[in-house]
Amino acid sequence: PGIFALANHHFSVATESSWKHRTSLRVPNLIGGSFVDSQSSEFVDVINPATQEVVSQIPLTTDKEFKSAVSAAKEAFPSWKNTPITTRQRVMLKFQELIRKNMDKLAFNVTTEQGKTLKDAQGDVFRGLEVVEHACGMATLQMGEYVSNVSNGIDTYSLREPLGVCAGICPFNFPAMIPLWMFPVAATCGNTFILKPSEKDPGASMMLAELAMEAGLPDGVLNIVHGTHDVVNAICDDDDIRAISFVGSNTAGMHIYSRASAKGKRVQSNMGAKNHGVVMTDANIDSTINALVAAGFGAAGQRCMALSTVVFVGDSKPWEEKLLERAKTLKVSAGTEPDADLGPVISKQAKERVCRLVQSGVDSGAKLLLDGRDIVVPGYEKGNFVGPTILSGVTPDMECYKEEIFGPVLLCMQANSLDEAINIVNQNKYGNGAAIFTTSGVAARKFQTEIESGQIGINVPIPVPLPFFSFTGSKASFTGDLNFYGKAGVQFYTQIKTVTQQWKDLSGGSGVSLAMPTSQ
Numbered sequence: 001p002g003i004f005a006l007a008n009h010h011f012s013v014a015t016e017s018s019w020k021h022r023t024s025l026r027v028p029n030l031i032g033g034s035f036v037d038s039q040s041s042e043f044v045d046v047i048n049p050a051t052q053e054v055v056s057q058i059p060l061t062t063d064k065e066f067k068s069a070v071s072a073a074k075e076a077f078p079s080w081k082n083t084p085i086t087t088r089q090r091v092m093l094k095f096q097e098l099i100r101k102n103m104d105k106l107a108f109n110v111t112t113e114q115g116k117t118l119k120d121a122q123g124d125v126f127r128g129l130e131v132v133e134h135a136c137g138m139a140t141l142q143m144g145e146y147v148s149n150v151s152n153g154i155d156t157y158s159l160r161e162p163l164g165v166c167a168g169i170c171p172f173n174f175p176a177m178i179p180l181w182m183f184p185v186a187a188t189c190g191n192t193f194i195l196k197p198s199e200k201d202p203g204a205s206m207m208l209a210e211l212a213m214e215a216g217l218p219d220g221v222l223n224i225v226h227g228t229h230d231v232v233n234a235i236c237d238d239d240d241i242r243a244i245s246f247v248g249s250n251t252a253g254m255h256i257y258s259r260a261s262a263k264g265k266r267v268q269s270n271m272g273a274k275n276h277g278v279v280m281t282d283a284n285i286d287s288t289i290n291a292l293v294a295a296g297f298g299a300a301g302q303r304c305m306a307l308s309t310v311v312f313v314g315d316s317k318p319w320e321e322k323l324l325e326r327a328k329t330l331k332v333s334a335g336t337e338p339d340a341d342l343g344p345v346i347s348k349q350a351k352e353r354v355c356r357l358v359q360s361g362v363d364s365g366a367k368l369l370l371d372g373r374d375i376v377v378p379g380y381e382k383g384n385f386v387g388p389t390i391l392s393g394v395t396p397d398m399e400c401y402k403e404e405i406f407g408p409v410l411l412c413m414q415a416n417s418l419d420e421a422i423n424i425v426n427q428n429k430y431g432n433g434a435a436i437f438t439t440s441g442v443a444a445r446k447f448q449t450e451i452e453s454g455q456i457g458i459n460v461p462i463p464v465p466l467p468f469f470s471f472t473g474s475k476a477s478f479t480g481d482l483n484f485y486g487k488a489g490v491q492f493y494t495q496i497k498t499v500t501q502q503w504k505d506l507s508g509g510s511g512v513s514l515a516m517p518t519s520q
């Protein structure tokens with residue numbers, strides 16, 4: 001384990017400027033460039049889901065501390081906004097280098113707190129790193145527009161200016177990638193930021209903030225406050241915060257969207273999912289089964305783009321047999337074990353929820369082809385493990401289908417035609433991602449055109465777009481307007497100012513006209 005491994009208690013005295021040398025389990029806030037211990041009397045344990053060890057504790061940040069974080073961000077804004085864009089880009093250029101150098105430590109922390117395998121944790125960091133790389137080209141992304149001579153001697157141009165203080169509220173499932181969807185883009189546009197990491201795995205955010213400051217991010221540009229509902233509500237209500245990026249469940253996302261937009265804030269809210277894979281009879285069997293197993297059970301099914309439902313067009317039986325065969329070979333263990341394919345789910349409550357939804361499927365008539373609920377992992381008997389689980393004969397009215405399970409559970413459905421399969425997918429309330437497996441271009445094109453999901457995969461099970469595109473989502477999976485990263489991400493964190501300028505020889509005079517000016 002690296003020096004960042006919270007499990008080994010690296011905090012020390014309260015006055016220490018760098019949090020990683022501390023001996024206390026308590027994770028400080030980051031306010032105005034200093035790691036500050038909270039004066040709160042309430043703390044929440046961060047628990048290693050494979051062992052139940054308490055890794056660290058996050059404070060329920062007090063209102064006073066929250067306000068001082070917002071003040072620090074507000075104070076840092078004018079000079080950061082006026083810092084040349086090239087300087088801001090260079091901070092990101094250095095930041096991406098430091099993330100690369102610290103990849104193993106970051107991944108180890110993600111595995112310790114979140115549970116995913118080390119290799120998967122590296123992917124978590126890497127997909128975030130790519131957003132930082134993209135932010136290195138912000139000058140081009142943030143360019144305005146110019147029309148010369150809109151009227152005689154008059155030109156109009158537009159500028160994309162930062163908003164001010166922005167905030168991000170993160171889920172537990174990608175503790176490195178999702179914070180990196182947010183603050184690098186916001187900060188490179190010239191905003192300052194308040195980050196609220198998931199209370200379940202705050203370590204990666206802390207490490208990333210420290211690296212960003214080492215890269216040259218000035219004090220107060222990035223601040224971190226820990227907590228749960230109360231600090232989230234404080235973010236929604238605060239008059240100085242202009243925009244909120246949220247990723248997480250629908251309950252929290254819709255609450256944040258309505259509370260914050262009532263205060264006039266911009267909100268982008270990425271929420272829950274039920275992603276379908278539609279399998280045509282002409283699909284390549286081997287690669288399709290591999291894709292279904294990887295996207296259904298990878299990260300213990302806790303990816304917002306996990307494929308949690310398969311719709312087989314035609315006879316599903318031969319496919320299900322192969323799926324079962326392959327799923328049985330997966331090794332469930334702590335993410336730190338080198339041969340683990342999937343780790344634990346995040347909490348005891350998450351495991352209980354997964355098991356309850358699987359049981360509800362069985363009770364309503366689905367067939368349990370593979371049951372991972374009672375798995376015991378040697379050496380990690382206390383872990384929140386659920387083995388790969390497959391339910392077949394699932395129908396749209398079942399609770400296990402209607403609700404997001406967020407565990408290593410694959411639901412199998414059957415349709416008689418592609419039209420019927422598309423109809424099933426579109427009837428579902430969520431619209432995050434959907435994939436088709438086929439060798440027919442005609443089927444693929446029809447699917448792409450008719451499916452109401454934000455992200456479509458054609459023979460690609462988890463089509464998470466790279467940062468030059470945007471991460472999208474339709475229906476209940478997204479609310480707001482401008483999506484995360486890509487062009488939309490830059491638009492989200494900037495507002496347009498238009499300038500109309502007149503430079504012509506005015507010495508002749510043209511008299512006064514009170515009519516609305518029109519182009520001459």
Ligand code: NAD
Pocket residue numbers: 169170171172173174196197198199227228229230232233247248249250251252253255270271272273303304404406432471473477
């Ligand atoms: P969550 O909603 O429980 O928590 C997310 C954040 O919101 C946390 O920081 C938490 O402290 C806060 N929060 C939770 N409930 C709240 C409430 N009632 N009021 C105020 N704040 C609240 O989500 P999670 O369990 O951490 O993450 C899993 C969920 O995130 C899944 O639904 C998954 O699909 C979704 N997700 C979506 C995407 C996407 O891009 N669409 C990506 C990742 C995860």
